[in-house]
Every structure is written in C-alpha cells, then in structure tokens.
Amino acid sequence: MTLFGLLTAAGGGYVLLRYGALPAGSVPQPTQLLGADGTVIAQLEGGVNRRSVRLADISPWLIKATLAVEDRRFYEHRGVDVRGLARAAWTDVRHLSKRQGASTLTQQLARNLYLSHERTWKRKLKEAWYAARLEQTYTKDEILELYLNQIYYGHGAYGAEAASRLYFGKSAKELTPAESALLAGIPKGPSYYSPHRHPKESRQRRQTVLQVMKDTGVISSATADEASHTAVSVRPLPEEPEGTAPYFADYVLKIAESKLGIDERLLHDGGLVIRTTLDADMQRKAEEAIRDGLPPKSELQGALIAIDPRNGYIKAMVGGRSYRGNQYNRVFASTRQPGSSFKPIVYAAALERRIVTPATRFRSEPTIFYYDNDRKIYQPSNYADRYFRTEIGMRQAIAASDNIFAVNTIMQTGAESVIAMARRLGIGSPLKAVPSLALGTFPISPFEMASAFSAFANGGFKYTPLAVLSIRDSKGNTLYEAHPRGEQVISPALAFVTTQLLESVFQKGGTAYRVSRLLARPVAGKTGTTDSDAWTVGYTPELATAVWLGYDKGRAITSGEAHRAAPIFANFTESALSGSASPGLFTMPEGVVTALIDPVTGLLATDGCPNPVLETFLSGTEPSASCYVHGSAKEKTGGTASQKSGAWWKKLRHWWN
Structure with a gap:
C-alpha cells in the first residue's frame, strides 16, 4: 500500500471513530421455546424487570464493588484498557489457558447494547470501536449510570434498582456493603451466582468481591471483615405460573448454555427462538398422569420421561409433582436404585452370550451364592419371601420378578458382561461387578433407564436423547441445528427376543398385569421396587417411558405407594398414543x-x-x-x-x- 493509501485509511478511521454514529441500542426481547409442532411452550423470564435510576440513587458501595470486580481502571482508560488487555494476555500465556477476561465496563456496555455474544474477532473489534465511541459521546459517570441500569442480574432483573428490589426489597440507594458485594458478583454468571439457585456459590462470590475491594483499597479492612461476617437476607422469588413443561424448559436452557455454548444473557433476552422435541399434548398428559397418580396432600414425589425410540426425541418430561414447590428435576436424579427394572439389561447380556436362553431353568428357592473366588457370599431373597420352590424358566422369572433366577443368570453370564451391556445401552452411572447388580442395587436416573429401554423398542438401534432441534436468533439466523445421532448397540434379534420376554410383565402372572386392562396395545417393560423407590419402565415401538416414585429424603415407601407407578405408566402411555392410527407392533427380524x-x-x-x-x-x-x-x-x-x-x-x- 502506498503512503497516500495509508494516510487515507488512517484519516478515514479517525473520521469514523470521531464522527461515526452509534447504532440504536438493542431492546431486550424474550426468548421463546417451541414444541416440535411449533406451539409456544415457554417464554423465558416472562418479561423484563427494569427500573432506571440516576447514578446518585445507587449506593456508593455497589458502585465501588462493581468497579473493583469488573473494571478497576475504569476512570483511567478510554474504553479499551490496553494495560489490562496485556496483563490478561500475559496471564493466559503463562497458564496456557484463558484465565482472565480483558473487557472493560464500557466494552461490556457496548456489547450488551449493540452486539451479539458470539465469540469472534470481528465482534471483538466492533466492541472496541463502540466502546471508544461511547467514551467520546458520554462522560464516565454517564457510562457508569448506563451500565448499572442495563446489566443483567438474573431472574429477569435488569439494572441495579430492579435487582435490589427483587433480592432485598429495597432501593439500590439503601444497599449495605454486604448486599452490594453479593449483587456486584452476580453479573459474571447470573444463574451460577444466583443466591436462590446456588446460595453457596453466591456466598463465595460475595467473599471474592469483598476481598478485591479490600485489596484495591476502596474499602477498609474493618468494613470488609464486618461485611464478610454479615448474614444477607434474600427475599423469596415471587410466585409465577408454572407454565408448560417448566422442568423441560430448565433442561433446554442448561443444554443450550453448557453444551451448545449459547450466552446466558442472549438466552434470556436475545429474542431467540428455540425449537424443541417436546410434544405439548403428550406433556400435558404426562403432567396429568403424575398429578392424578400421586396421593393428594402427600410428600410422595414422582418423575416421568418419555422418549421416541425412533429418533431419540424427548416427548415429555415431568421432574416432580410441583415445579413451584421444588425445581429439582428428579428425571436426572442419580441417587435412586432401579431395583428389578434393571433386570432386562441382565437378561439381554445373558441372551447375547448364549449362555442362558428363554428355556433355561433355575430353581426358585432361598439360595446362597459364592463369588470373588468363593471368599464372599450373597444371599438374596424374593419379595415377601415368596418362592416357586421348583424350577422356572426365564419368562416366568421375568413376569414374577424372581430374584433368585436373576442372580443365577448374572453368576452364569458374568457381572462384567452386564456392565458392558449397560454401557452400550447408554447407562453411565457407576456400577460394580457384584451379584447384587442383577437386582438393581446401584443408583441410575430415570433419564438413563428410559434411554436404555428405547434401544429394545427400536430394534437395538439407539439414538442419543435429544431436546433441542434448532436455535435461531431474532433475525432468523440459525445458531444451531440438531442432527440426531444413533448406532446399533445390540442386534435386532436380541432386542426382539428381550421384548417378547418383557411383554409377559403385562400378562397374566406378571407384576404389572393389573394395569393391562388400561392398555390397548402391545407393551413391554419391567417394574421395580426397593425399600424407597418404585419404578415402571416400559415401551411400545413409538414411545419408551420411565416412571419413578419415591420420597426426596429416601424414606421408605409403602406397598400401596409402590403400586402407583404402574398405573401412571399405563395411563400416560395409552393416552399419549391414543391418537395413533393403530397400535404399533413389534416386528420379528431375521435371526x-x-x-x-x-x-x-x-x-x-x-x-x-x-x-x-x-x-x-x-x-x-x-x-x-x-x-x-x-x-x-x-x-x-x-x-x-x-x-x-x-x-x-x-x-x-x-x-x-
């Protein structure tokens, strides 16, 4: 490039920087979650909570805390902190990782007002330019006022005033040092540092902010120590309507943020359209099945997840009896023992190795098993000490849930083979190679159980469970699009033989026979009961469903409570598939x-x-x-x-x- 060209480019850059107009600031727009058919199932945060106030009406403690933790050289730089950028780069090089951010408070404001949150050099350059223009257009205090009125503090609250009233029930002008430190720590991760969702992390973040304030000299040691030992009272969140599929909506947000890399603020107010796999009608029927199947005025909890085995789409998800009462999603609870509902995995492993067949017979009676080179013994028992006192086959053992037959099977097959089968079916929870594994003594989540059984339902071809189909921004640009992934984890023949055996659970003599009258289609599955858990996991060719019942604190359930799981499964399955043209049949493959x-x-x-x-x-x-x-x-x-x-x-x- 000639000298004239360089001078022209430099001059043009100066004119653009000096006189270029700033774009109109973005207006927060709610993100919509759509069901598979395009119906709106959720609108995140239910609106925007924002109250703008003058800088003079914001506590000086919050101002000091924010500057200390976000941009301690705010009054020294001109939008981009070159020294801070160099310091962060040097830290990253020394540790070979990205440990420090380098965005100034002005850059954060520019990004929130004018830009998306994509992580590209182009966006970074625009951010720096907008920050420089903001510094030329407004005074430092005006920029600080804009920032404190615009920044997101979680739970739909934008700006210090709205956040102060949401969390503490007071104006931002009245905030104490301890409250200010807590509030200043939230914007770094509004969900992770929420005092409602993660109180421990919120307290730790508050202590970090106070330490930084102390280290930079904006607060005395005495004030910092007093604030760190002051208990901060946070108001409960206002009750809001539960809406459709609140547990599923939370799961979608988690997937979008942690696995797909979508910025949290963009998720909540970027006007995104997230299309999901949820079937709104099935979801409504799942919620009804849980609500009607649990006893009223009881602490008994329930969870249900339904997956389409033909593509892995999550069609319905209920994480508990009341989202408003408790947001913990029990579909992903990995602390519950599946009991006998784990046995189909044992039998599938045995059948595949051809060591045991449906014609194999074991005696049903109290039995002592020796393992670990005969150094240990295991003596299981049947429910209520009921035994056939004769030889029985695999079909009869599955139908009646005979524990002795199951342990004999794992002893013949090898516990390592059963664990290998569980892993192929998608179960990642810790399992140990001991005889009791056959009776489901190791905790597994309902999500994993439904996913595993979906392989039996789909001829051994298992899809990875999928919740998000696509994400588009407010302009219609595609940010993410799903491509269902699956693999043949067991042979179609093995899946079919296992299914034929599991159909006996819903036939005469089976543990779920009492609900067979509620079902008008072929269904296979398995029930499971432990001292504190009740399960029914089953499937048709179109739907694999896991139902779990129990108490959050793991207290014992009664026999009557345990018997509620199967009717919930049957009622949901039949109503969810009632619109099908005809009941799906399990097709016999070759082999x-x-x-x-x-x-x-x-x-x-x-x-x-x-x-x-x-x-x-x-x-x-x-x-x-x-x-x-x-x-x-x-x-x-x-x-x-x-x-x-x-x-x-x-x-x-x-x-x-």
Missing part, C-alpha cells in the same frame, strides 16, 4: 426362531404336553431335545413296550445328569 416349549422341562413340546408355550429364541439357541416327562399322546394311550422303555430310559438319564 429369530419360535418353538413350542413344555413349560415344565423347558424342552421342545410333544403332542403329549398339556400346556405348551410358544417361545422366541435367537436362532441356534432353541432346544433340540423333546420333552421326556409327558411323552406323546400315543404313549399316554399305551404305546408299545419299546416306546415305554425308551421313555423310562430318558427319564433315568435326565435324573442322572
């Missing part, structure tokens, strides 16, 4: 065979077996021998001497083996 089995021996039924059962097997695992107990119809009517002798020899050989 599966069926055979008539004698339920007494587990062998191929003869024409003399009185109650043959049609059983499903992975190809090659079906029995090859015929029933030796009942013989054929011809034998029952007499038969020949040689036939009778052959039948006697078969019985003797079976007894000897």
Whole structure:
C-alpha cells in the first residue's frame, strides 16, 4: 500500500471513530421455546424487570464493588484498557489457558447494547470501536449510570434498582456493603451466582468481591471483615405460573448454555427462538398422569420421561409433582436404585452370550451364592419371601420378578458382561461387578433407564436423547441445528427376543398385569421396587417411558405407594398414543426362531404336553431335545413296550445328569 493509501485509511478511521454514529441500542426481547409442532411452550423470564435510576440513587458501595470486580481502571482508560488487555494476555500465556477476561465496563456496555455474544474477532473489534465511541459521546459517570441500569442480574432483573428490589426489597440507594458485594458478583454468571439457585456459590462470590475491594483499597479492612461476617437476607422469588413443561424448559436452557455454548444473557433476552422435541399434548398428559397418580396432600414425589425410540426425541418430561414447590428435576436424579427394572439389561447380556436362553431353568428357592473366588457370599431373597420352590424358566422369572433366577443368570453370564451391556445401552452411572447388580442395587436416573429401554423398542438401534432441534436468533439466523445421532448397540434379534420376554410383565402372572386392562396395545417393560423407590419402565415401538416414585429424603415407601407407578405408566402411555392410527407392533427380524416349549422341562413340546408355550429364541439357541416327562399322546394311550422303555430310559438319564 502506498503512503497516500495509508494516510487515507488512517484519516478515514479517525473520521469514523470521531464522527461515526452509534447504532440504536438493542431492546431486550424474550426468548421463546417451541414444541416440535411449533406451539409456544415457554417464554423465558416472562418479561423484563427494569427500573432506571440516576447514578446518585445507587449506593456508593455497589458502585465501588462493581468497579473493583469488573473494571478497576475504569476512570483511567478510554474504553479499551490496553494495560489490562496485556496483563490478561500475559496471564493466559503463562497458564496456557484463558484465565482472565480483558473487557472493560464500557466494552461490556457496548456489547450488551449493540452486539451479539458470539465469540469472534470481528465482534471483538466492533466492541472496541463502540466502546471508544461511547467514551467520546458520554462522560464516565454517564457510562457508569448506563451500565448499572442495563446489566443483567438474573431472574429477569435488569439494572441495579430492579435487582435490589427483587433480592432485598429495597432501593439500590439503601444497599449495605454486604448486599452490594453479593449483587456486584452476580453479573459474571447470573444463574451460577444466583443466591436462590446456588446460595453457596453466591456466598463465595460475595467473599471474592469483598476481598478485591479490600485489596484495591476502596474499602477498609474493618468494613470488609464486618461485611464478610454479615448474614444477607434474600427475599423469596415471587410466585409465577408454572407454565408448560417448566422442568423441560430448565433442561433446554442448561443444554443450550453448557453444551451448545449459547450466552446466558442472549438466552434470556436475545429474542431467540428455540425449537424443541417436546410434544405439548403428550406433556400435558404426562403432567396429568403424575398429578392424578400421586396421593393428594402427600410428600410422595414422582418423575416421568418419555422418549421416541425412533429418533431419540424427548416427548415429555415431568421432574416432580410441583415445579413451584421444588425445581429439582428428579428425571436426572442419580441417587435412586432401579431395583428389578434393571433386570432386562441382565437378561439381554445373558441372551447375547448364549449362555442362558428363554428355556433355561433355575430353581426358585432361598439360595446362597459364592463369588470373588468363593471368599464372599450373597444371599438374596424374593419379595415377601415368596418362592416357586421348583424350577422356572426365564419368562416366568421375568413376569414374577424372581430374584433368585436373576442372580443365577448374572453368576452364569458374568457381572462384567452386564456392565458392558449397560454401557452400550447408554447407562453411565457407576456400577460394580457384584451379584447384587442383577437386582438393581446401584443408583441410575430415570433419564438413563428410559434411554436404555428405547434401544429394545427400536430394534437395538439407539439414538442419543435429544431436546433441542434448532436455535435461531431474532433475525432468523440459525445458531444451531440438531442432527440426531444413533448406532446399533445390540442386534435386532436380541432386542426382539428381550421384548417378547418383557411383554409377559403385562400378562397374566406378571407384576404389572393389573394395569393391562388400561392398555390397548402391545407393551413391554419391567417394574421395580426397593425399600424407597418404585419404578415402571416400559415401551411400545413409538414411545419408551420411565416412571419413578419415591420420597426426596429416601424414606421408605409403602406397598400401596409402590403400586402407583404402574398405573401412571399405563395411563400416560395409552393416552399419549391414543391418537395413533393403530397400535404399533413389534416386528420379528431375521435371526429369530419360535418353538413350542413344555413349560415344565423347558424342552421342545410333544403332542403329549398339556400346556405348551410358544417361545422366541435367537436362532441356534432353541432346544433340540423333546420333552421326556409327558411323552406323546400315543404313549399316554399305551404305546408299545419299546416306546415305554425308551421313555423310562430318558427319564433315568435326565435324573442322572
């Protein structure tokens, strides 16, 4: 470039900087959450809470705290703090990480007024230019006043006055040093440092602000010490209508911020449109099922999550009986034992290894199991000490939830294989390779259980659960678009055989048979009960659902309370799918065979077996021998001497083996 060109560019830059007009400041716009069909399910913060006041009407303690923690050289720089930028860069280089920010208070104001929160050099350059123009257009005190009236303090409050009244019920002019330090610490992370959502982190942040004020000399040691030991009373948040799917809305915000990198302030007032996977009608029916299924005036809690196994879309989510009463989302509670609802994972691992088949029989009676090279023992028991006192097959064991059969299965299969199966199905919670794993003694969240069972429902092909389909800004630009991801985690044949066995839970003799009258479609699943938890996890080809009931403090549940989980599952599943053209059927894939089995021996039924059962097997695992107990119809009517002798020899050989 020639000297003339350089001079022209420099002159143009000076004129633009000196006389270029600032754009109109942005007006906060609520972010909308849409369901899968485009209906609005939530509008974040429900509006903007803002009250503008003069700088003179803001406590000097808050002003000092804000400047100390956000921009201690505010009155020395001209919009961009070159010294601060160099110091932050040097710190980052020394630690090989981004530890310090370098944005001045003026730059933050420019970003909030005029720019998006994308992390690009182009936005950074614009931010610096706008900051310089603000410094040329306004005095320092005017900029500080604009900042303190504009900054976001969480829970819909913009500006010091609105925040002071929200948290403390007083004007910003009346704030004490302790209250000012708490408030000044919030803008760095309005959700994370909220005294309502994270009181511990809020207190720690307040102490940090006071220490910085003390270190920079804007507050005396005595005042800082007194403020640090002063208890700050924070007002409860005003009650607001729960709206549609409040637990799901919180989950979407968490995903958008922590996993997709969307700036928190942009999420709340950037006018974003977030399209989600939620089915508004299913959500309403899920909330009704939980509300109607829990006893009134009780502390018994419930959670429900439903996933479409065909794409991983989260269709409904209820995290508790009342969001207003408690915002804790129990769908993600990883402290609850699934009990017998974990057994299908055990049986899937066993079937896959072909060590155990649906025809395998174990004796149902009190049994002592030895493990860890026979150095340890495990003695499980059945519910209410009820045993068949005879050999039973896998279908009967699943239907009746026989614990002895399940532990025999894991002992034959290997606990490590069961854990490997759980991991493939998407369960990430800690599990130990011990016999009690078969009975669901290690905590797993309802979210993980529904996700795992969705693989059984979809022929072994499991999608990663998905909540957010797309995010667009106020101008319609796409910030994020989802692409469902899935993989074949188990074979279609294994998924089908497991499903056929789990259908028995809703048939005569099954633990959920009492709710079969509520269901007008094929359903597979498993119930589970521990001392403090009740589960029903089940699925159709269109929907995989986990229902959990229990008390937050883990107190024991009664038998009557435990029996409420299955009706909630059945009522929700049937009502959620009532609009389907016809009930979905589980389709038999290749690699599966069926055979008539004698339920007494587990062998191929003869024409003399009185109650043959049609059983499903992975190809090659079906029995090859015929029933030796009942013989054929011809034998029952007499038969020949040689036939009778052959039948006697078969019985003797079976007894000897």
